[in-house]
Amino acid sequence: MTQKTVTRAVVIGYGHYLPERVVPNAEFAATLDTSDDWIVSRSGIERRHFAAEGEFTSHLAINAARSALANAGIEADDLDAILVATSTPDLTFPSVATMVQAEIGANRAFGFDVQAVCAGFVFALANANALIVAGQAKRIMVIGAETFSRIMDWTDRSTCVLFGDGAGALILEGQPGTGETSDRGILSADLNSDGRFREMLYVDGGVSSTGTSGKLRMQGNPLFRQAVEKLTSTAETALERAGLTSAQVDWIVPHQANIRIIQGTAKKMGLSMDNVIVTVQDHGNTSAASIPLALSVGADQGKLKQGDLIVTEAIGGGLAWGSVVLRW
Known part of the structure; x- marks a missing residue:
């Protein structure tokens, strides 16, 4: 009997960028x-980073993108898409995606933005996974970047x-898997909204309401x-799907919004805080950039090791919330 194969969106590189100014x-x-x-x-x-005057979301995203490319050991022209x-x-x-695409020289890549506020990176990961599984793209850079x-x-x-500025990036590559839970890559996703x-x-x-950016x-x-x-529910749903x-x-x-939300979610899932990556003390809430x-x-700290099972979950304005289960 022939072993079946499936396509998995596997993380092959990561990177981040924080503005120089630290605000205690x-x-x-x-x-x-x-x-x-x-x-x-x-x-x-305890502290957060704020972008400098003249430093925009695209600048943060570009720096994170370059960091991720260096970590993956690939060139910008190896990318098929940027989200x-x-x-x-x-x-x-x-x-912003097209600005990143032009600046890093990803000449073959298409690009678009995803707007789901603090849940944006989870939504973007799920979309990137779908594009890879469908064969639309082989390598996709997924970036979360904000100047809140x-x-x-x-x-x-x-x-x-509560809020800060920053950017983080992952590079996903389509690789063959067995269809088992031991596969590396994205194993499942769960997305939700309630307006x-x-x-x-x-x-x-907003553009069509006030003509201003607003507060x-x-x-x-x-x-x-x-x-x-909602974070507990979506994480459990995604795990069950996987x-x-x-x-x-x-x-x-x-999503690094509030330590009490992070602690409450871990407790409801029956997990120790020793199993949670926490950066909220240093970055504040960076919305789509936080995950x-x-x-x-x-x-970078050596906590995440190849083969580790990771659950990412986030909730933001909309409301929009969701989770992704992936094996590092």
Whole structure:
């Protein structure tokens, strides 16, 4: 009997970039009724990075892309596609992905942006996986990049202390697998949306409504309650689709929004925080960039090893939420 083969989207490279400026919590205390203790106790965030004047989302994405190419040991012309997850593009159009494509010299690649706010990277990974499995592309760069500092209301202490800027990237390559759970690559994905909850997290501006970029608005407590429930549910659904259980997971690499959400999700999944990659203390909430940033940092620290089973999960404005199960 012939062994069946399937195509798996396997991670062959990773990289990230953070702007030079580091902003500790103490900086906010000078202008807001807040403190380092207040911010840390409610979010786990100690510092974050802000893009410099004239430094755009595309610049962050380009630097992360170059880092990932170097890590993978391939050239930009080896890429068939570039997907960028972002809610803070340089311009209304064209896409950040095409800016990255031109700058790194990926002359054969097509590119487009994915907008699902903090869940954007999970949505982009799922789309990249589908393109590879369908044979549309063999190698795809998936980037999460954000400059959320550009949409902050600096008078709102409940939001402006939570977010940061950064970018992370993975390179996926179609490789033959056996169809078993031992395969490397993306094993399953689960994507969800519910527009009835849009007022929990949104930006109060846009092209066709106000003609401005607007500022971020958030209902923190209701969003927190939705987050733990939905993140646990989507992770369990994705694991079930892959034929796996949470007991087999080596690492959760979650969206880095709030340490309490991360802890609550791990607890509901029956996993120790020792099995969770946490970078929120250093980066804050970088929206679509947070998962690839955490993957890249975790790999650089030697935590992620080939063959490890990883669950990534995220929730963001929309609401949009989802998860991807992959073997590193």
